[in-house]
Amino acid sequence: MFTGIVEELGEITALEWHGAGAVLTVRGPQVTSDAGHGDSIAVNGVCLTVVTVDGDTFTADVMKESFDRSSLGAVVVGDRVNLERAATLSTRLGGHLVQGHVDGVGTILSKTPGEMQEDVRITLPADLNRYVVEKGSITVDGISLTVAVIDDESFTVSLIPTTVELTTLGRKGVGEQVNLEIDVIAKYVEKLVRTS
Known part of the structure; x- marks a missing residue:
């Protein structure tokens, strides 16, 4: 974890x-x-x-x-x-629960620099779309991020300067691939609802 x-x-x-x-x-x-x-x-x-x-x-x-x-x-x-x-029982949970089990691969569609952030739009495989919600968590190349905007085919995250500077996402360009892991809680909820 x-x-x-x-x-x-x-x-x-x-x-x-x-x-x-x-x-x-x-x-x-x-x-x-x-x-x-x-x-x-x-x-x-x-x-x-x-x-x-x-x-x-x-x-x-x-x-x-x-x-x-x-x-x-x-x-x-x-x-x-x-x-x-991996996290330990005494680790601060600064992001969200991440398993390290990649659910799919997305492609960077655009990067838009702002005054205090950089907005990154990434394709979202159709089979993962139902698990991603605005203001929910998603993992991109191992980085816990908050979804700012979502549509049928993509989502956008806003990177703070620290994330741009200290992770690969700040260095990757349009057209490059990234690993995506959705919030595991969404998958458990779906299974519980489906079997009830």
């Missing part, structure tokens, strides 16, 4: 393919400071299990399923990624 509050920008330092899967090596001094084998670290919102830690880098095995359901298949050595360690 994560909170969607990015701890640091990491860097992909190696990507070694083994058939449809790969071993990903990521540099992240903060997240590796207390990481060990078996720990969970979210990489652009994808929960990965630490295999090894070597100094300020860690490795994780990435399955075909993760590549198929996320934008991780497009990363290359040198790319920056959002990193967050």
Whole structure:
């Protein structure tokens, strides 16, 4: 479980393919400071299990399923990624409950800078639209954000200067893909209502 509050920008330092899967090596001094084998670290919102830690880098095995359901298949050595360690019982919940299980991939349609924020409009897969509500939470590349506007095919989030500066979303451009995770509570509510 994560909170969607990015701890640091990491860097992909190696990507070694083994058939449809790969071993990903990521540099992240903060997240590796207390990481060990078996720990969970979210990489652009994808929960990965630490295999090894070597100094300020860690490795994780990435399955075909993760590549198929996320934008991780497009990363290359040198790319920056959002990193967050799993929450603990004493962690502040500054964002919302995030599982690190990507529900779909969106594409950045526009970025509109403002005086105090940057509005980012992102495509929303049709099968996820029913779970997203205005002023509700959504995770974009592992970042907990509030939906400002939603329509049938997209949603808009407003980024504060800190988010623009300290996450990949501030660096990504129009046409680039992002990982989306909807609020898990919406899925549970739907299932409960459907089975009642």
